[in-house]
Amino acid sequence: xxxxxxxxxxxKAAKALATAGGIAHIAFFSLFAFRVVSGGGVGRFAHxxxxxxxxxxxxxxxxxxxxxxxGGKTKIRRLGLWAIALSTGLAAVLLVVASVTG
Numbered sequence: 001x002x003x004x005x006x007x008x009x010x011x012k013a014a015k016a017l018a019t020a021g022g023i024a025h026i027a028f029f030s031l032f033a034f035r036v037v038s039g040g041g042v043g044r045f046a047h048x049x050x051x052x053x054x055x056x057x058x059x060x061x062x063x064x065x066x067x068x069x070x071g072g073k074t075k076i077r078r079l080g081l082w083a084i085a086l087s088t089g090l091a092a093v094l095l096v097v098a099s100v101t102g
Contacts, residue, residue, distance in 0.1 A: 010081075011068050018065040018084050021091050022058055028094045029054035035101075043101075050097055053090055060087035 032051035036044055060083045067080025 011077075014068055014081055014084050015065055017088060018061045018068075021084065021087050022061045022065075024091050025054045025058035025061060025087070025094075028091070028098060029058065031098055032094075046101075050094060054094055057087040057090035057094070060084070060090070 035047040064080040064083030071077035
């Protein structure tokens with residue numbers, strides 16, 4: 001396997017999921033940051049927390065994508081898959097919160 005080339009369908013799917021998840025996390029961060037600026041009261045603290053979770057998810061997506069891209073067939077690639085899975089779970093939680101607190 002050449003350096004930086006995908007090793008199979010799983011890597012391609014994970015990279016696509018990371019890209020889509022990154023876009024979703026940017027959207028969630030924008031949504032919750034807007035709610036922090038425009039809202040008030042106790043909800044502001046919760047929205048700051050969710051905006052922070054969106055940034056953590058975005059970082060996890062980028063880390064996972066990088067580890068898969070440059071990890072080759074080493075064990076570090078598996079950490080990239082787990083980072084993308086963590087970020088996808090965070091995106092699911094943020095989607096539920098955004099839909100409930102709309």
